Amino acid sequence: xAAPGARARLxxxxxxxxxxxxxxxxxxxxxxxxxxxxxxxxxVAVPAQIYADTGSSAxxxxxxxxxxxxxIVFGLWGGALADVMDRRRLLLITTTGLIVTSALFxxxxxxxxxxxxxxxxxxxxxxxxxxxxxxxxxxxxxxxLDPRLLPAANSLMMTVTMAGGxxxxxxxxxxxxxxxxxxxxxxxxxxxxxxxxxxxxxxxxPPVRLPGAPSGTPGLRSVIEGFAYLRTQPILLMSFVxxxxxxxxxxxxxxxxxxxxxxxxxxxxxxLAFALLFAAIPLGAVAGGVLSGWVSRVEAHGRAVVVxxxxxxxxxxxxxxxxxxxxEVPAARTPLLVVAVTLLAxxxxxxxxxxxxxxxxxxxxxxxxxxGRLQGIFIVVVAGGPRIADALHGAAAVSVGAAAAAxxxxxxxxxxxxxxxxxxxxxxxxxxxxxxx
Numbered sequence: 001x002a003a004p005g006a007r008a009r010l011x012x013x014x015x016x017x018x019x020x021x022x023x024x025x026x027x028x029x030x031x032x033x034x035x036x037x038x039x040x041x042x043x044v045a046v047p048a049q050i051y052a053d054t055g056s057s058a059x060x061x062x063x064x065x066x067x068x069x070x071x072i073v074f075g076l077w078g079g080a081l082a083d084v085m086d087r088r089r090l091l092l093i094t095t096t097g098l099i100v101t102s103a104l105f106x107x108x109x110x111x112x113x114x115x116x117x118x119x120x121x122x123x124x125x126x127x128x129x130x131x132x133x134x135x136x137x138x139x140x141x142x143x144x145l146d147p148r149l150l151p152a153a154n155s156l157m158m159t160v161t162m163a164g165g166x167x168x169x170x171x172x173x174x175x176x177x178x179x180x181x182x183x184x185x186x187x188x189x190x191x192x193x194x195x196x197x198x199x200x201x202x203x204x205x206p207p208v209r210l211p212g213a214p215s216g217t218p219g220l221r222s223v224i225e226g227f228a229y230l231r232t233q234p235i236l237l238m239s240f241v242x243x244x245x246x247x248x249x250x251x252x253x254x255x256x257x258x259x260x261x262x263x264x265x266x267x268x269x270x271x272l273a274f275a276l277l278f279a280a281i282p283l284g285a286v287a288g289g290v291l292s293g294w295v296s297r298v299e300a301h302g303r304a305v306v307v308x309x310x311x312x313x314x315x316x317x318x319x320x321x322x323x324x325x326x327x328e329v330p331a332a333r334t335p336l337l338v339v340a341v342t343l344l345a346x347x348x349x350x351x352x353x354x355x356x357x358x359x360x361x362x363x364x365x366x367x368x369x370x371x372g373r374l375q376g377i378f379i380v381v382v383a384g385g386p387r388i389a390d391a392l393h394g395a396a397a398v399s400v401g402a403a404a405a406a407x408x409x410x411x412x413x414x415x416x417x418x419x420x421x422x423x424x425x426x427x428x429x430x431x432x433x434x435x436x437x
Contacts, residue, residue: 019153024202025144028137031198032160038191040168041175041184042105044278046123048172049181051257053114057402061254061394064387066120070128071384078132079376082139087205090136095196097129102189109181134383135376143205154359159289162352165282173275177267230377238427239305239358240381242417246309246351247385249412250316253278254390255402262402263326264337273337280341284348291349301357302430306421308354313413315347320407327403355382361430 020026047060054060082090104122113119145153172184230237252259260266260274298304319340326336362378389409396405421428 017156019145019149019156022145022149024198025141025153027198027201028195029156029160031194032157033164034191035195036161036164037168037171038102038188040164041172042102042126042188044169044172044275045105045109045176045181045184046119047254047257048176048274049109049119050116051261053116057255057258057394057397059116059394060257061391061397062116062120063123064254064390064392064394066124067127068384068387068391070124071131071387072380073131074128075131075135075376075380075384077376079135079139079374079379081132082136082376084207086207087136087140087143088199088202091133091140091199091202092196094129094133094136095192095199098126098133099189099192099196101126101129102185102192106182106185106189109185131376131379131383134379138378140202140205155289155356158352158355159286162282162285162289162348166279166286169275169278169282172278173272176274177271227377230374234424235302235427235430236361238302238420238424239361240377242305242309242420242427243354243358243381244385245416245420246312246354246413247382248388248392249409249416250313250347251386251389252316252319252393252402252406252409253281253386254394255397255406258397258402259323259340259406263323264333265330276337276341277344280344281348281351284345284350285352287345288349288352298357299431300429301361302427305354305357306417306428308350308357309417310414311350312347312354313410313417315343315350316410316413317407318410319343319347320403320405320410323406324401324403 020029046063050060050063051057078090078094101122105126108118108122141153175183256274256277260271260277264273266273322336322340322343326333326340329336362374393405393409396408400408
């Protein structure tokens with residue numbers, strides 16, 4: 001007799017798949033399953049190639065600098081472009097650009113390139129295309145789906161992204177010692193063809209122009225208008241600030257090649273420990289997403305974000321400590337690898353919950369005429385923070401070691417978010433009120 005109620009509770013825990021019934025979104029989502037895995041192969045291959053060529057985490061950290069500059073410039077401009085240009089056309093251009101750059105990664109690896117600056121410049125070009133593509137893709141969804149389905153659609157896309165963050169590094173860890181870098185880059189280029197096919201089948205998505213809105217190609221003024229709008233949304237602005245604190249100080253991924261090699265006896269060109277470290281945070285995020293039924297019942301979004309970021313920071317502190325002990329106690333390296341991966345997974349779950357609350361804040365603020373620009377700023381913050389972290393952690397590791405750089409970054413996360421909460425208490429008090437059933 002209790003079966004119907006149990007089934008209803010189960011439906012409340014699993015993902016809402018109704019957005020997949022919309023043909024265009026369904027094709028984009030299915031294509032992203034393949035494309036995200038391919039993209040993660042390159043995410044792993046680039047730092048692996050740099051570390052194998054240089055043996056330096058500082059050079060690996062430069063991927064943050066070479067990724068951040070185009071991300072900021074083209075992310076902001078691309079978001080503005082998505083507000084005045086047919087979004088289908090823009091997706092076609094940028095997806096094609098990503099395919100070409102992935103193919104060039106394969107070419108340089110096949111030719112035996114060891115020039116780190118060539119690799120970094122190619123990485124910067126790829127990030128420019130990515131920076132325009134991502135806000136455009138996010139701005140497309142409200143044109144395809146009923147507004148009530150947007151949270152479910154975003155959850156589905158985020159789950160695929162995080163699952164790809166697990167499968168890609170693990171696959172790369174298996175392939176790298178056997179096939180080398182060339183195959184990883186080639187698979188990324190081929191996987192992007194699935195997304196190109198889905199984009200080709202989208203309908204025209206011309207911009208929605210409000211009366212008196214300027215036409216033509218957007219420039220600096222259009223970007224500034226997006227920031228001016230954001231200034232009127234202090235809660236949303238603060239959600240960006242605390243995310244930057246969490247990522248800039250707490251994302252230790254630039255240290256993974258060195259940590260895998262020096263603390264866990266992995267080969268310089270990759271290996272299982274390297275793959276597990278890269279996969280751990282996405283693994284935790286996927287687990288957090290599967291068990292995220294509680295998120296929809298939380299009303300105190302601001303406080304929840306602060307708590308989640310503190311948990312993230314504490315997990316990174318523990319990770320750094322585990323890595324440091326492993327470097328000093330070789331006999332304990334295998335169990336400490338399990339501890340390190342588990343702590344990264346806990347951090348990933350906390351970050352997933354934080355992202356869910358922050359995304360809800362963004363969705364509540366944007367209208368279509370500024371949606372592209374806000375998504376551009378969002379991409380700069382979400383993707384730019386880890387790239388700044390790459391540069392900072394890589395430089396810090398040279399001075400104090402990888403373990404201390406990771407643990408110290410986690411401490412700074414906790415201190416930073418607590419200070420931010422004290423300075424802007426209105427963010428901590430931010431709540432949403434659920435309508436009575």
